[in-house]
Structures are given as structure tokens and as C-alpha cells.
Amino acid sequence: MSTRSASDIRNESRFAVLRQLLTSGMATRQQLAVATTLSTATVANVVAELQDAGLVHVVGKGASVGRPSSKLAINNEPLRLIGVDVAETYATAALYSLSLEHLHEHTEPLDDTDNQPATVVAGVAAAVRGVLAAAEISPDRVGGIGISVPGQVMPGTGVSVFAPNWDWHQVNLRDQLEAKLDLDVGVHLDNPLKAVTVAALWLGNGPATDTMVVVNLGTGVGVGIAIAGRLVRGTCNNAGEWGHTTLVQDGRPCRCGRRGCVEAYVGVPGMQLTLAELAPDHSAVALHQDEFIAAVAGGLDAADPIMAELLDRTCASLAYGLGDVVNLLNPDRIMLCGWMFGALRTWIMPRLTDLVAAQALEASLDVVSLQPLEIGRNPVTAGMAIFALEDVLARRGLPSRVV
Amino acid sequence: MSTRSASDIRNESRFAVLRQLLTSGMATRQQLAVATTLSTATVANVVAELQDAGLVHVVGKGASVGRPSSKLAINNEPLRLIGVDVAETYATAALYSLSLEHLHEHTEPLDDTDNQPATVVAGVAAAVRGVLAAAEISPDRVGGIGISVPGQVMPGTGVSVFAPNWDWHQVNLRDQLEAKLDLDVGVHLDNPLKAVTVAALWLGNGPATDTMVVVNLGTGVGVGIAIAGRLVRGTCNNAGEWGHTTLVQDGRPCRCGRRGCVEAYVGVPGMQLTLAELAPDHSAVALHQDEFIAAVAGGLDAADPIMAELLDRTCASLAYGLGDVVNLLNPDRIMLCGWMFGALRTWIMPRLTDLVAAQALEASLDVVSLQPLEIGRNPVTAGMAIFALEDVLARRGLPSRVV
Structure with a gap:
């Protein structure tokens, strides 16, 4: 049975508050409670937790019917997120702030007649190096990276179970990617359909x-x-x-x-x-x-x-x-x-x-x-950046499935 | 956003405990906690609530590693549930105990060339009278009734929006059924696909x-x-x-x-x-x-x-x-x-x-x-009886979506 625990609820409250801050840019606790339909006590707890983890900070003062109240926003410094969209003919790496602003992007062409995993991995690494160079930031500012590849992939093990376009079966892609990327953070692997769906949930039309x-x-x-x-x-x-x-x-x-x-x-x-x-x-x-x-x-x-x-x-x-x-x-x-x-x-x-x-x-x-679907840029890179944000939350002691 | 509240969790815990009592027949609080993966404190709260409402009672004493512990079961008396499966050619009414034992059943043939709602309603009423007569119980012992009809039906309003087999559009079936059935309880209308699914969830293969x-x-x-x-x-x-x-x-x-x-x-x-x-x-x-x-x-x-x-x-x-x-x-x-x-x-x-x-x-x-699907009898009547059980819970002050 899927009985949901108190920690599920806690994660979902955190998700609701974060999503609201991402879409509204800035909000008071009271506004967050109204928008998320959570209780003000719950919002206060979640905000305190996110502030302790350095993900949310106070950016100003508002006043609601005589009561002064802090305006909160996502703390965009210093971490960055990377979302990568790998398809038959290209690998696009996009750099995002923690509030999912699209900052930079770099695309490497892939040769769709070469189906070697090493070739694809090299293309991804080149795309990631390209976007870091364009943004002029060092790899240690990358807080999380999500990489989408076609076909069936298991996020838990990082294995591409089957990719019909490349005729891949049981390729341990995550190990190869992590060896080649040389970042301090692990790779979240997923499928483009999962990425576009979370992008639609967080950033889509309403x-x-x-x-x-x-x-x-x-x-x-x-x-x-x-x-x-x-x-x-x-x-x-x-x-x-x-x-x-x-x-x-x-x-x-x-x-x-x-x-x-x-x-x-x-x-x-x-x-x-x-x-x-x-x-x-x-x-x-x-x-x-x-x-x-x-x-x-x-x-x-x-x-x-x-x-x-x-x-x-x-x-x-x-x-x-x-x-x-x-x-x-x-x-x-x-x-x-x-x-x-x-x-x-x-x-x-x-x-x-x-x-x-x-x-x-x-x-x-x-x-x-x-x-x-109205998302300014590639919804696949945006969705993979959202999975990367989940990794950031987890490393800050806030384990959470973002969806 | 679908953020889940503490009351959702409470309902789901109640659902998990009830389902476990239904499938195991009899269990101690400790056994319920193990089977549902709920905490012993949660199980104790839910059981107390269900005992107060008269739905669960103590049926014996067990002993687990030196600690005496009560064996609990669903209290089957005095209420009964009715699930009705209406299809093109028949209306079957089945009588169930609160623990979803199938007690009696009665089928009325329906003329599939007559698509008048009044004809179908009369067939349902005859099936319900038939099963009550077979069980020799009075209508006031019916704690809840669920009736499945083909096509699209809205449980909230009791309207059959579209039934292609009868060429029905926007038929307010619940009002007609309640007028004809003369029971003390309202009718839960739903579709057979929803009924078989809840039956599979509660009573199906594992x-x-x-x-x-x-x-x-x-x-x-x-x-x-x-x-x-x-x-x-x-x-x-x-x-x-x-x-x-x-x-x-x-x-x-x-x-x-x-x-x-x-x-x-x-x-x-x-x-x-x-x-x-x-x-x-x-x-x-x-x-x-x-x-x-x-x-x-x-x-x-x-x-x-x-x-x-x-x-x-x-x-x-x-x-x-x-x-x-x-x-x-x-x-x-x-x-x-x-x-x-x-x-x-x-x-x-x-x-x-x-x-x-x-x-x-x-x-x-x-x-x-x-x-x-291994369910002893008709899964449609069983599923509709489960929706009827939900109505019983609601009237006992335990509002709950059973699934």
C-alpha cells in the first residue's frame, strides 16, 4: 500500500513553497501561505528550514495590514545548476540559477551515425565545458547536474536500459559521465519525457x-x-x-x-x-x-x-x-x-x-x-535542472522528491 | 498544486488499517502496524477512532512476547452494504457485511431494447428488494448503497452524463433511484471501471x-x-x-x-x-x-x-x-x-x-x-460496496476517500 508518511507531506510542503517562490520571484510568508494553501505555521517552518540551508533569504520588507513582513526569495548565489538535453544529433548544456533562470547555453553536435557511448559521453562533456566557459565560472560552482538521454533510463542506477536510437542495452552511463565530467557532484540521469513533465509542473502554463x-x-x-x-x-x-x-x-x-x-x-x-x-x-x-x-x-x-x-x-x-x-x-x-x-x-x-x-x-x-507548452527555452534542460535542484536539496539535508 | 494535508494522511492511515483488517480478518495493533508500516502510535489512534465509531471491536486476546494484546476485527453488526452492478441485460444487487463478505445476491434481467431510465431504475429497485428479501432483513439495516452504471457518471452529482449503450445524455439518475429505492441512505453512483479498480485495490490479488x-x-x-x-x-x-x-x-x-x-x-x-x-x-x-x-x-x-x-x-x-x-x-x-x-x-x-x-x-x-482478477464474486458489486462503506465512514464522522 502506498500510505503516505509525515515526511512525504513535509517534502511536498517544501516543494510547494519553493515552486511558489520560483514562479512569483519574491513573496512574504503570508503570500506563500495564501498561494500554496498551506497553514502559516507550515510555511514558517519550511521557510526557516530553507533559510538555514542557505536556499532562501530575505530580500526586503513588506507591510501587510499594519504587520511588517519580510519579503523572501530564492538565494541565487553561489550555486548553479546544469541541465543537459542529449538527442540523436546534439547535446545541449544549459546553465541555470537556483531559481531556474536560464543563464547560458552551449550545444555540441553529435554524429547520429556513431552510437558508441564514449562518443556521446564526450559530446556531453564538451557541451558542459562549453557552457561553463561561456559563463566564465569554475566547475566547483555547479551544485547539481541532470542529463537527459533518450530511451529507458533508471535514475537510481544511472543505467540506460534501452535506447533504440543508439541500439544501447544496459549501458552504465552515469559512471562514464561522472568520470569524464570531473564535477564535484553526481549526475542525475533521466529521460526527456520525465524532464519535460517536471518542467511543465514547475514552469509551465499555470x-x-x-x-x-x-x-x-x-x-x-x-x-x-x-x-x-x-x-x-x-x-x-x-x-x-x-x-x-x-x-x-x-x-x-x-x-x-x-x-x-x-x-x-x-x-x-x-x-x-x-x-x-x-x-x-x-x-x-x-x-x-x-x-x-x-x-x-x-x-x-x-x-x-x-x-x-x-x-x-x-x-x-x-x-x-x-x-x-x-x-x-x-x-x-x-x-x-x-x-x-x-x-x-x-x-x-x-x-x-x-x-x-x-x-x-x-x-x-x-x-x-x-x-x-510555453517555457522560454528548452523544457528538457529546464526539467533536468529541476532534478539537479533536488540533488542540491538532498545535500543540504532536505531530502525531497521534487515531484 | 496538489499539496496533501494532514487530514489526507489521517484518511489514508484509516484506509490502510481498515483494509488490513478486511484482508486479515483479525489482527492486533502490533500486527496492523507491521502490515501497514504505520507507527504503533498512529495505529493506536486510528483504531481508537474506529472503535468509537462502532466499526471495529475487540474479539479476543493475543499475547506477543509476553505483552497481552487485543485482537481486533471489523464489527459486522448491524449494518449491511449493497453493491449493484447494472449492465445492458441485467441488474445484480449484492449484500455485503461491513467487512465485505458477500452474503446474498439477486439479479433482475433488463430488456436491452428498452433504454428508458425509468425501466432501468425499476430493474435496480427490484434487484435491491430481491436481495433484501433473500437476506430477510429490513431496509433500515442498509448502511450504504453503491450503484454502478455503464458510461460516464459523476459521483458528485449523480448524473449519468453519457451512456452510449442506452443513448442517455445528462440523466439525473440518483434522484430517480433514491425516490424509487426508499432507503434511509443516499446512493453512490459510479462507473464499473472505477468499481472494479477499488475492488482490486481492497480485495484483489495481493x-x-x-x-x-x-x-x-x-x-x-x-x-x-x-x-x-x-x-x-x-x-x-x-x-x-x-x-x-x-x-x-x-x-x-x-x-x-x-x-x-x-x-x-x-x-x-x-x-x-x-x-x-x-x-x-x-x-x-x-x-x-x-x-x-x-x-x-x-x-x-x-x-x-x-x-x-x-x-x-x-x-x-x-x-x-x-x-x-x-x-x-x-x-x-x-x-x-x-x-x-x-x-x-x-x-x-x-x-x-x-x-x-x-x-x-x-x-x-x-x-x-x-x-x-481473483475476486470470489462480481468485482463490480464488491467495488460499489466499498464506495458504500465510504459513505458509512462519512456518516460516522470519519470523512474519507477510500481510495
């Missing part, structure tokens, strides 16, 4: 809701799920593999080894295949993934009928897949993100809204809102 | 796990989901409509108004259609649903190749649908139930295990167990 689904559209596709404000990891951190639910029985081969998966139609290589089917001689067929998506955007801008048809087919597939999510989970919010979505959102959003409506049960459709 | 999915196979099909021991309702109590996820794009018309839904292939009318496609002249084609399923079982027993093909096609469809659930939610346990499954489980289970394996991601497959 506070958490009953059931929230974040849809990541890129080379691979998948969803992150949060229910009642908590990340759904599944039994072995593998929940959200929506990209490998079946769209077409005995359909296109998928890199997971099965056939007809959503990803085989909606992921960028799947879109390339759709274009090749529609127009084998189209100039965009042979382009590399990011150039291909740029060509799709260009074609849509220029009213290329082939690109319009490609978009329609991709959106239709996407709508079938999202309709299933709506009917199975009855979410109140579906938020889209990912590099492919970012490049094509102007065209995707209006079509998709109508198409999902045709696939969803009426009652479930009535309560769901489909929207782009 | 304690709750990380992510549990209960699959209900009958005229309609759907799943119930529990994560970390808590029922997933979705935003408007409509989570679990797996029967209306898409199996075949532009496939068979479904009674929900869409096409190609899982239910259109795996629900009993869908199986009837598959048989009609395979062998239009087969003697079972024109049978009523329950006779049809009996004929399928008989044909499989007699090695009828047409029925074997029908079973294979149905299991293949089921496996596609369940593979999607495994890949999306990464559950550790999938439990099957429902009247169709009950009749055909000997044939379904071995085929299904292999077929699901072909549809699931390896890592997610490794951790999931596919098994029949």
Missing part, C-alpha cells in the same frame, strides 16, 4: 491540474504524464512511451522492432518516409532531419501542396494518437513541445485541434485544453 | 502496486487504473475509456459514434460481428449475447475451427489494445475480469500472454504480470 500530459515531438516522440501534480514514472521509469503505441496494425517498421507505432508516422524520420511515399523525387526527401523540417516549414510558407499533404497526414496520425490519450486518461491539459513541434507549431495547432476533437469522447473533449 | 490496470471485458470494455494505490478518475471521472481508443483507423462503426474502437472488436457485439464476417451462416450468429458467449465456449470445447479463429482474432485485437496500455503506463500488474472474460478465460489467458508480449516494449514487458 499550476498543475488534475491530469496533465506533455507531448514531445522530435526525432522520437513520447508523452509525459502528471496526475494530481505528481510525475507518473511507471514501474520501471518507462511510462509515457506513447510513441510505441500502435497506430496501424502491421504498419511501417519502427526502430523499436515492432510495426505501425505512432513514432513511425509522427517522428521526423516517419515524416520523411511519408514525403518519400507522396513524392519520391521531392528535393526535401534526402535532407538531414533538421534541414528537412526547415524545408517543410519553407514549403508550407510557399503553399507547396505536397508539404500541405504531408502536414495533413502527420496531423491526422498525431490526432489518432492523442485521441487515445484523451480517452484513456481524461486529462484537462495537453501541452505540446519538442523541436519538430517548435518549428511547425503555427501549422500544426489549428489543424490538430479539429482533428483531436473528432477522435475524443465528447465528455473528455469538453474538459481538455490542447496548447503549446 | 496489495496495491506501483501501477495497476484492471481490464473489464463484457458487452462494453474498459480499464480501471490505480497508481500508487490510488484510483485514477481523470478530470471528469472518464479515465479508463480504453474501449474507445482506436484499434483500426476508419474501422468498424462503434456505438460511441467513432470508428475502429477497441470495443467494436473486443466487446461481445464486436465478437458477434467478427463471427458473422467469418461464417455468416454459423448457428451462433443470431444468438443473444450471453447465449452467444456460451456457444463460443461450447465451440472451443468441441474444437470448432471457426470458433478457434474467432478467439484468435479477438485475442489479437485485445493484445494490440493492451500492448498500448503497457507501453503508455508501464504497469506492474494487469488484471482481467468481466463476464465475457469469466466465460472464456481458460482459452484467452494462454494466447493473450504471448500476443501481448509481441506488442510490448521489452523493459515494460519484463515488469508486468498479466493475470485474472
Whole structure:
């Protein structure tokens, strides 16, 4: 049974106060109590604890109905957080303050034809060195680092259990990364779907809701799920593999080894295949993934009928897949993100809204809102920085699962 | 944000103690503390509260390492609970003790060609009168009643928002039921998927796990989901409509108004259609649903190749649908139930295990167990009796969401 303990509650109160300080920038204890619906006594305890740990400090005085009250904020000095987003073609390291401001970013290209773990690890290390150099800070100011890699990864052991894009099985990635990175802190490894979900919970479009689904559209596709404000990891951190639910029985081969998966139609290589089917001689067929998506955007801008048809087919597939999510989970919010979505959102959003409506049960459709995830920068690096913040809390004697 | 309060914890502790007393029959405070992992102080508080409310009493003395200790049990007298399962063709009312022993049951047939709410309400009332007569008890001993109806229902308002089988929209069922039933207690209305899930949590195959999915196979099909021991309702109590996820794009018309839904292939009318496609002249084609399923079982027993093909096609469809659930939610346990499954489980289970394996991601497959839901009687009536127990707790001043 999952009976929740007093320490769970304590962690969740701390999470609520921290999140509120992050979103509001500055607040009095009274304002924190109102915003979090915690008691003023609880807020006072949590704030004292965070002040003792050096994570929260007083930045000014407010006055509420005659009572002077301190304005509190996250203490941004001196620690920094790093979030890294590793995908097939790049490793992006971003530097954040403790209050999750995006400060610097550095991207290293990865050769997607070389699947050696050492190559990927070297790319990550170069990206991290790059962002530290750009920020002109020394490695000992890094309080925590979170690194997202595709596929199934176990945060507890740091093992990449399976990464279909690289054909990795049981790669102990954390040990290799820690050896190469030469930081004073351990690495939190996770999956991009988990990262975008925590980013949406902490920094996304308004506070958490009953059931929230974040849809990541890129080379691979998948969803992150949060229910009642908590990340759904599944039994072995593998929940959200929506990209490998079946769209077409005995359909296109998928890199997971099965056939007809959503990803085989909606992921960028799947879109390339759709274009090749529609127009084998189209100039965009042979382009590399990011150039291909740029060509799709260009074609849509220029009213290329082939690109319009490609978009329609991709959106239709996407709508079938999202309709299933709506009917199975009855979410109140579906938020889209990912590099492919970012490049094509102007065209995707209006079509998709109508198409999902045709696939969803009426009652479930009535309560769901489909929207782009509005986070200033890469939600994967932001989410991994949030996991890194958790490590900082733990080392300050405040053990806490942030979600 | 969903920050959990001290009263949530209190309710969950009460739930854990009650569930443990229900499953173990009799236990000392010390045994309850060990089994629930609650502190002995918490167990002592919760037990005192439940004793004050008359729900738990001392039934004997045990001795643990020299210390005498009272053996506790649920106080079964005098209240009874009723759980009602309403489906297209029947209304079954079952009577339970407060410790959820199944005492009596009465079924009224329903005419599935008459979709008037008054007809269904009359059938429910007759089933309830029938079970009270069989038990020879007066209506004032009924401490709570839960009634499950197909489709989307809102427990808070008692409205059947949409029932595709009856073509109901916004029917205020609770008012009509309460007027007709003439009991002293209010009616808890819910959906069979929610009922089977709480039944699995309280009475199913072992304690709750990380992510549990209960699959209900009958005229309609759907799943119930529990994560970390808590029922997933979705935003408007409509989570679990797996029967209306898409199996075949532009496939068979479904009674929900869409096409190609899982239910259109795996629900009993869908199986009837598959048989009609395979062998239009087969003697079972024109049978009523329950006779049809009996004929399928008989044909499989007699090695009828047409029925074997029908079973294979149905299991293949089921496996596609369940593979999607495994890949999306990464559950550790999938439990099957429902009247169709009950009749055909000997044939379904071995085929299904292999077929699901072909549809699931390896890592997610490794951790999931596919098994029949082992609850002695109808899990829908049992689940609705658990919701009724919640009403009893609330009236004793122990407000509690049982899951």
C-alpha cells in the first residue's frame, strides 16, 4: 500500500513553497501561505528550514495590514545548476540559477551515425565545458547536474536500459559521465519525457491540474504524464512511451522492432518516409532531419501542396494518437513541445485541434485544453535542472522528491 | 498544486488499517502496524477512532512476547452494504457485511431494447428488494448503497452524463433511484471501471502496486487504473475509456459514434460481428449475447475451427489494445475480469500472454504480470460496496476517500 508518511507531506510542503517562490520571484510568508494553501505555521517552518540551508533569504520588507513582513526569495548565489538535453544529433548544456533562470547555453553536435557511448559521453562533456566557459565560472560552482538521454533510463542506477536510437542495452552511463565530467557532484540521469513533465509542473502554463500530459515531438516522440501534480514514472521509469503505441496494425517498421507505432508516422524520420511515399523525387526527401523540417516549414510558407499533404497526414496520425490519450486518461491539459513541434507549431495547432476533437469522447473533449507548452527555452534542460535542484536539496539535508 | 494535508494522511492511515483488517480478518495493533508500516502510535489512534465509531471491536486476546494484546476485527453488526452492478441485460444487487463478505445476491434481467431510465431504475429497485428479501432483513439495516452504471457518471452529482449503450445524455439518475429505492441512505453512483479498480485495490490479488490496470471485458470494455494505490478518475471521472481508443483507423462503426474502437472488436457485439464476417451462416450468429458467449465456449470445447479463429482474432485485437496500455503506463500488474472474460478465460489467458508480449516494449514487458482478477464474486458489486462503506465512514464522522 502506498500510505503516505509525515515526511512525504513535509517534502511536498517544501516543494510547494519553493515552486511558489520560483514562479512569483519574491513573496512574504503570508503570500506563500495564501498561494500554496498551506497553514502559516507550515510555511514558517519550511521557510526557516530553507533559510538555514542557505536556499532562501530575505530580500526586503513588506507591510501587510499594519504587520511588517519580510519579503523572501530564492538565494541565487553561489550555486548553479546544469541541465543537459542529449538527442540523436546534439547535446545541449544549459546553465541555470537556483531559481531556474536560464543563464547560458552551449550545444555540441553529435554524429547520429556513431552510437558508441564514449562518443556521446564526450559530446556531453564538451557541451558542459562549453557552457561553463561561456559563463566564465569554475566547475566547483555547479551544485547539481541532470542529463537527459533518450530511451529507458533508471535514475537510481544511472543505467540506460534501452535506447533504440543508439541500439544501447544496459549501458552504465552515469559512471562514464561522472568520470569524464570531473564535477564535484553526481549526475542525475533521466529521460526527456520525465524532464519535460517536471518542467511543465514547475514552469509551465499555470499550476498543475488534475491530469496533465506533455507531448514531445522530435526525432522520437513520447508523452509525459502528471496526475494530481505528481510525475507518473511507471514501474520501471518507462511510462509515457506513447510513441510505441500502435497506430496501424502491421504498419511501417519502427526502430523499436515492432510495426505501425505512432513514432513511425509522427517522428521526423516517419515524416520523411511519408514525403518519400507522396513524392519520391521531392528535393526535401534526402535532407538531414533538421534541414528537412526547415524545408517543410519553407514549403508550407510557399503553399507547396505536397508539404500541405504531408502536414495533413502527420496531423491526422498525431490526432489518432492523442485521441487515445484523451480517452484513456481524461486529462484537462495537453501541452505540446519538442523541436519538430517548435518549428511547425503555427501549422500544426489549428489543424490538430479539429482533428483531436473528432477522435475524443465528447465528455473528455469538453474538459481538455490542447496548447503549446510555453517555457522560454528548452523544457528538457529546464526539467533536468529541476532534478539537479533536488540533488542540491538532498545535500543540504532536505531530502525531497521534487515531484 | 496538489499539496496533501494532514487530514489526507489521517484518511489514508484509516484506509490502510481498515483494509488490513478486511484482508486479515483479525489482527492486533502490533500486527496492523507491521502490515501497514504505520507507527504503533498512529495505529493506536486510528483504531481508537474506529472503535468509537462502532466499526471495529475487540474479539479476543493475543499475547506477543509476553505483552497481552487485543485482537481486533471489523464489527459486522448491524449494518449491511449493497453493491449493484447494472449492465445492458441485467441488474445484480449484492449484500455485503461491513467487512465485505458477500452474503446474498439477486439479479433482475433488463430488456436491452428498452433504454428508458425509468425501466432501468425499476430493474435496480427490484434487484435491491430481491436481495433484501433473500437476506430477510429490513431496509433500515442498509448502511450504504453503491450503484454502478455503464458510461460516464459523476459521483458528485449523480448524473449519468453519457451512456452510449442506452443513448442517455445528462440523466439525473440518483434522484430517480433514491425516490424509487426508499432507503434511509443516499446512493453512490459510479462507473464499473472505477468499481472494479477499488475492488482490486481492497480485495484483489495481493496489495496495491506501483501501477495497476484492471481490464473489464463484457458487452462494453474498459480499464480501471490505480497508481500508487490510488484510483485514477481523470478530470471528469472518464479515465479508463480504453474501449474507445482506436484499434483500426476508419474501422468498424462503434456505438460511441467513432470508428475502429477497441470495443467494436473486443466487446461481445464486436465478437458477434467478427463471427458473422467469418461464417455468416454459423448457428451462433443470431444468438443473444450471453447465449452467444456460451456457444463460443461450447465451440472451443468441441474444437470448432471457426470458433478457434474467432478467439484468435479477438485475442489479437485485445493484445494490440493492451500492448498500448503497457507501453503508455508501464504497469506492474494487469488484471482481467468481466463476464465475457469469466466465460472464456481458460482459452484467452494462454494466447493473450504471448500476443501481448509481441506488442510490448521489452523493459515494460519484463515488469508486468498479466493475470485474472481473483475476486470470489462480481468485482463490480464488491467495488460499489466499498464506495458504500465510504459513505458509512462519512456518516460516522470519519470523512474519507477510500481510495
